Amino acid sequence: MKKILLTAVLISLLVVPAVNVLAQESPPADLDVMEVLERIVDWLFTILLVVAAIFIVVAAYYFVTATGNPETVSKARNFVMYALIGVAVAVASRGLVALVRRIVGA
Numbered sequence: 001m002k003k004i005l006l007t008a009v010l011i012s013l014l015v016v017p018a019v020n021v022l023a024q025e026s027p028p029a030d031l032d033v034m035e036v037l038e039r040i041v042d043w044l045f046t047i048l049l050v051v052a053a054i055f056i057v058v059a060a061y062y063f064v065t066a067t068g069n070p071e072t073v074s075k076a077r078n079f080v081m082y083a084l085i086g087v088a089v090a091v092a093s094r095g096l097v098a099l100v101r102r103i104v105g106a
Helices: 002-023 033-064 070-104
Strands: none
Touching: 002 033, 033 070
């Protein structure tokens, strides 16, 4: 049941921004590729940070409720590791856009 609930929360976090985009007006005609790429990366950055925060909260829950069980502690450590990997990917994506923008000269 916990896995289903966690999956539902994560999917809803991914769906909410898509619904928000559909509700907005059409993009301006002078929108270039770099701006679109930057907007996509901003969305992904936000989503990854939210998911990482949720993973850290879940890891904290597992740490608190572990009661000395090594499997639960290992599971909690994995959640923290995945959250840190998610943050690293989010930061790298922002850096990649900045690098591409610098190379292109935009």
